[in-house]
Amino acid sequence: MSAPDPIPAEKSGSAKTPPRSRIQRRNRQIILDAALEVFSTHGFRGATLDQIAAQAGLSKPNLLYYFDSKDAIHRELLTRLLDTWLDPLRMLDAGGTPQAEIMAYMRRKLQMSRDFPRESRLFANEILQGAPRVEQFIRNDLRVLVDDKARVLRAWADAGRIAQTDPYHLIFSIWALTQHYADFAAQIGMIRGDGHDPLDGAEAFLEHLYTRLLAP
Amino acid sequence: MSAPDPIPAEKSGSAKTPPRSRIQRRNRQIILDAALEVFSTHGFRGATLDQIAAQAGLSKPNLLYYFDSKDAIHRELLTRLLDTWLDPLRMLDAGGTPQAEIMAYMRRKLQMSRDFPRESRLFANEILQGAPRVEQFIRNDLRVLVDDKARVLRAWADAGRIAQTDPYHLIFSIWALTQHYADFAAQIGMIRGDGHDPLDGAEAFLEHLYTRLLAP
């Protein structure tokens, strides 16, 4: 399992930021970016190291100089993604104004679909396959966070500050509606015409939708 | 490209229902069912003929006796899926009551997520990859249908029978919200607890949502 490692990791177990050379940092980033492109459209099995190498402008052995394996590249991408995946929901503040907080959460998620559609598709691919690589993340981190925020939403509803709705389905609806614009962008683009920005009008629509849904 | 075909297709170009023996019909169905299971969770590239054969309880060469290639199995699945994919939207009746029609469409889509989650994931996989195999279907059939129904929705809005909303985003929202329960079932299951039915409460929530969204 442990091949001689050309990139010596620091003594400290899983060093968060092993001191890498300029070239190391640059090329690892190039590879991750290329891999994100390829993995997000073809899935893990559908992607080949040759594709990633071509996309990165590097040779295949060179990829494997910077990462131990195809799997290691994919794991690194997922790890980086999950690190920030929870942030928008985490920012939902129990002390804020209910409508404004929920609306802001929706807007943050929509912004992620706009700014990071490949990351969204990478995640979608993972869930479609049954979430084998992110199961623990979902069962632990995500679930705890959702349970926590669901309590906040329920409290708001019980206090009559927003309409009575199932807080879980409310959260799922925000995920579904916002991620759809990233994950199904190809379909939307083909229906609306290729010159059209798939996200055009989405924010106004979703604001309208949640305004009406949440009004007490 | 054209290998000697052990299953003679009828003279008439693409016979819709070539007369097959009892065994043929049975085994083709078994294979398609197994393939749907495998393709929908692993994607086209991620699925192997050996997996499908094992799932079907047949040998790999036997699979290839009934279908020309892995691709042919996949194509057949997609063709059958697309044939019925449009039906729920097609049934939306311009002559009906706006709220009731839209609500019924939402319910039909939700029912499809309940009854055919694998088909939904097969489709989602396809779109995630950029819709290479269904591009013409989307650009032609689906687009025309959506444009048509969008006109209906717009007319209803202009007549003041439902609230003013972008008809395209309204349709997309129904797709997103209903398909999410099939495509992201793994995630929902892990968050709500494994004993829980992911779709529990979904219909009530969506009815509530669209009631409020559409009220003039």
Added chain:
DNA sequence: AAGCTTCTTGACTGGATGGTCAAACTTGAT
């Protein structure tokens, strides 16, 4: 500039996988 380290790659390997084939087995009509 020398010498050491880091980086890069052409050529290769082993295993997985889609697909073939000829021989064997079943089925159904007579």
Added chain:
DNA sequence: ATCAAGTTTGACCATCCAGTCAAGAAGCTT
């Protein structure tokens, strides 16, 4: 029962693909 057609499969092949390796090129340090 017999025979032809339809069905099944073990053994095999060719290609693809993740990963290896040794040798060479480029950077750094002095």
